[in-house]
Amino acid sequence: EADIYQTPRYLVIGTGKKITLECSQTMGHDKMYWYQQDPGMELHLIHYSYGVNSTEKGDLSSESTVSRIRTEHFPLTLESARPSHTSQYLCASSDFYTDTQYFGPGTRLTVL
């Protein structure tokens, strides 16, 4: 099993609140990713990082932002949550040599 953790697992929050979804990995991977997945739908990449101080936007436009100050930590922030942000957010990290991605358990976000 991969050592990648996400907190919280579930979050219900009101519109306009600022939230931060945490993601940490203990495998020393340089690459980390955030995906968004609506129920029954495909995963879409929203952010990725190739190392400390590196962040890029993914294929799906997102109002969220990310930071990568430490190798093991890749938090995602929504400055002002809206109901349209309701979704599952999945964090992953990858091994450089095989490019195999390991996923966390996900955070299911509901914005009322």
Added chain:
Amino acid sequence: DAKTTQPPSMDCAEGRAANLPCNHSTISGNEYVYWYRQIHSQGPQYIIHGLKNNETNEMASLIITEDRKSSTLILPHATLRDTAVYYCIVRVPNQAGTALIFGKGTTLSVSS
């Protein structure tokens, strides 16, 4: 990344082998074939990957045709816990600016 085609759904009896096909007729010479699965909205789980030789690990076997235009994931003795959506992805490892593209996958239903 090359496009893949998978059947939307398959059924398998518990204890039997599950053979999941994937077509990737436009695959290029340096693209690998990766398989992941996602069990009921959990984070996707890496299964296996390969370039051109057949591969086997503790979870599954991957058979790639000689022309590399298709592959088959084999779960030798399917259990109820193998019920999941299985994704076939082809990509060049560590290619800058890219990440996994999850299509719709194959929903495998294992029944007793």
